[in-house]
Amino acid sequence: MFIHMKELQYRAKPERPDPVFARKLQEVLGGQYGEMSVMMQYLFQGFNCRAEQKYRDMLLDIGTEEIAHVEMLSTMIAQLLDGAPADQVDEAAKDPAIAAALGGMNPQHAIVSGLGAMPTDSNGYPWNSKYIIASGNLLADFRANLNAESQGLLQVVRLYEQTTDPGVRDMLSFMIARDIMHQNQWLAAIEEIEAIDGPIAPASFPRERAVTEATRQFMNFSVGEESSMGRWANGPMPDGTGNFEYVANPTAYGEAPVLKPAAKHQHSTPGTGPYVVNETVKN
Known part of the structure; x- marks a missing residue:
């Protein structure tokens, strides 16, 4: 059971509208290393965890916090789109796609989401579950989590340097702090598991x-x-x-492969006519 509190985990209010930066923020919301990815990755690792209860609880604690980060980013994006400069809004009303392209704004913010955040990256590519890793092996998964937090922090820091809005920077500074904390958490968890099973994952293979x-x-x-x-x-x-x-000079362990000749009978594939593997057949 999840309980939603109306208050955000941290402040998410820009000083002024900026639809172009709203598009950039979509990357750390719905991109490969965005908050949606770590949210789903940690939650599914936790849902599927068969290890000691403390690991399951940690995963679900951090995964639930990432839901809050998704809400913070979505709220920030909506406000950056709300009350955009009048010339952009007027043009968008006439032809949203053209106005959005000229202004560097994501056209789908004007056409599809009604000036709201979307579960997509900064180019509008939909978030998908292929971004997440939940293998059931704690060491392998925690290393994947460390990578996700490292790449995510890198992107947030780059975004911080691309805006001067004090409200946006305030929120990003909190997200940076949490990414630093989460990297330390995964490092500590990895260290603990390595002390028990060693540094190779999986440890079970003879x-x-x-x-x-x-x-x-x-x-x-x-x-x-x-x-x-x-x-x-x-x-x-x-x-x-x-x-x-x-x-310095590796030698080959194996031999040069020798494959058996192809069978000498014809096959037919609809739309292509007769053919034979490794031979030329004339119609």
């Missing part, structure tokens, strides 16, 4: 079934040796199973 030497080798497939100087090419491996091995 290591002896893997090709042992391939688990240690950093293979250089390019010209130059600069990559050999990285931590990933020398010294102990983070999982404690051995040392990295730098391979």
